[in-house]
Amino acid sequence: MRTQHEIEVWGTVVFIDVTSDIDIEPAITTVKQYVQKVDELFSTYKESSIISQLRRGEIEIEHCPPEVIEVWDLCAFVKELTEGAFDPWAVAGGFDPSGLVKGWAADNCAEILLAAGAEHIQVNAAGDLALRGGFTPEQPWSIGVVNPDNRLEILQTFEISDGAIATSGTFERGAHINDPHTGMIAIGAKSATVIGPIGAIADALATALMVAGRDGAVWFTTPELSEYSAWVIDRHEKVAWSIGPATA
């Protein structure tokens, strides 16, 4: 049976579309508890969150829960890959992994549902999607990317059976990405979409492309990112560029 669920969390909505032969409600409950836990760990808006304690210097990273250490390491990995275009340590107020956590958490939600026996899974964390098992056994998930000038017009679609797709843009929730090198609003792209196997990395790369623009194309030629693809709309020209296996 195919069911759809919405969870209000992280100041946005997580949408879940799942098909399963078994009763999926217990797993949905687990996912709801999980996203609340993620909020308790990573919300920069909650003074009590682990991330807020970390930012205030009240706790060292070595003493944080394993989830926070995992995210910290993932951030370091992407920072290195993007030559600092993604740099959660350069954010005013201290380490802020918000550009990676939604994609990371969406992946983990999908894994919870998969482990519970669901067959076809879409977890959409406000534009960062984790997909498992295709829409049907024969048909991949078909995911549209919206026009940054008209958020609900679909400009491009990608078919994904298993993996992640993340879009970053100035159009969603205001201009929320700053260039870590300058502290200014990122101007490298108007909208950046990344498709790849790991949601956290796709999410962070989409954020980094907003900063670096076309200079970021070279990241996708590295062995580490050979499975990742980018589809990016330039900031000032009405032109999109793309790179990677999904856009070949």
Added chain:
Amino acid sequence: MKRFLLIAAGTVGGLGAVLSVTPPQLGATDLGLGLDMGTLTTAETPAQTPTVVQNTPATSAPTQSATNPSTNNPTASTQTSAPVPAQTQATTPTANSINGTFTGPVVDVSYGNVQVQITVTNGKITDAQALIAPTGKNDKYTKMSLPTLRQQTLAAQSTSIQGVSGASYTTYGWRKSLQGAMVKAGL
């Protein structure tokens, strides 16, 4: 953890490098024509997950799973609770006899409210309008998005897209209110 990550990425990446020897290419696409994105080719399926194939752009933009799978094909069950308008003829009622306008709930989308009204003709949504839409600093977006949402709702009855990357509050409010209107309609 970090070391494991780097090793894993290195291993996978090494394999990818063997599989892919094409030099980096920037494919430029003109956005001037909106949906007409120029020539798009279908990529070969990569040897590893994720299985990703580029598609041609959708000619219509449906709402993200705004409808349940069963919506397109309402079963002809004789649910007396369904708000089917009073039958003025002695014909046998079917699911396709649903006609009228149905109003969804007001949904708070953080910067305002959204309320959707649908018009149903013979069991199909033939129109969707916002009775209430957010105003304020996001008004610009709302004005742009509402006509598109309306199109999406109409298109969703024969849709091919299951998800959207880069969705927004307004989409959520629209879908939520739309669902309420559809339940009222018995769709």
